[in-house]
Amino acid sequence: MQAARGTPLTGDQTDPAPSGPVPSRSSNRRLLALFAAVALTAYAVDVVSKIVAVDRLTGRPDVQIVGDLFQLHLVRNPGAAFSTGTAYTEVLSVVAIIAVLVLLYLSRRIGSVGWAVSLGLLLAGVAGNLTDRLLRTPGPLRGHVIDFFVLPHWPVFNVADICIDVAAALILVQVYRGRRLDGSRAPRDHEAAE
Incomplete structure (x- = not known):
């Protein structure tokens, strides 16, 4: 006998319970607050560092911080990483707008x-x-990104680039650990076979 179509009265269910704890509403709020705090803090550091770099480095020769190992050199980059796609600045801007909206979602x-x-x-x-x-x-959607950190044999970069690279590494760690976005764990291959 069933109470509703497809729902057994005995409580036995064929679907396994999600792996890992289900976050509570207060936990979700704390995690969202952490997300916002990290995003706002790192964003502020990036913006302020670029303002200071433009103010202090415009028209100056390279500033050596640790000899040739780490220097400051102001570059206005119209492209993406490694100055690629310099003719597609507007497309890169639109892609970035979509990425921001997806991340917020x-x-x-x-x-x-x-x-x-x-x-x-x-x-x-x-x-x-x-x-x-x-x-x-030179204007909206076509503005050049301020880069100023220099390492040997590496393109000039900024704080935002560091944030993106660290985020990519952390995301790979989450995926490797089998931790889904919602906090649950993905079953391992040997667990799924059982």
Whole structure:
């Protein structure tokens, strides 16, 4: 006998329970607050560092911090990483706007500290470089990104780029650990076979 179509009265269910704890509403709020705090803090550091770099480095030769190992050199980059896609600045800007909207949408589903930190950093990095593309010369959607950190044999980069790279590494760690965005654990291959 069934109470409703497809629902057994005995409580036996064929679907396995989700692996891992289901976050409560207060836990979700805390994780969303952590996501927002990480994103806003990293974004502010990026914006302020670019303002200072433009103010202090414009028209100056390279500033050596640790000899040739770490220097400061102001570059206005119209392209993406490694200065690729310089003819597609407007397309890169639109892609960044979509990425920000997707990250904000996904943030509602965050169920673990690892995902809150990684997506917060990713949002800060994407938004930081997008801000340059929207507000800097030569104009909206065509603005050049401010880069100023120099390492040997590596393209010039900024705080937003660091945030994106660290976020990518943290996301890979979450995926490797089998931790889904909602905080549940994906079953391992040997668990799924049982």
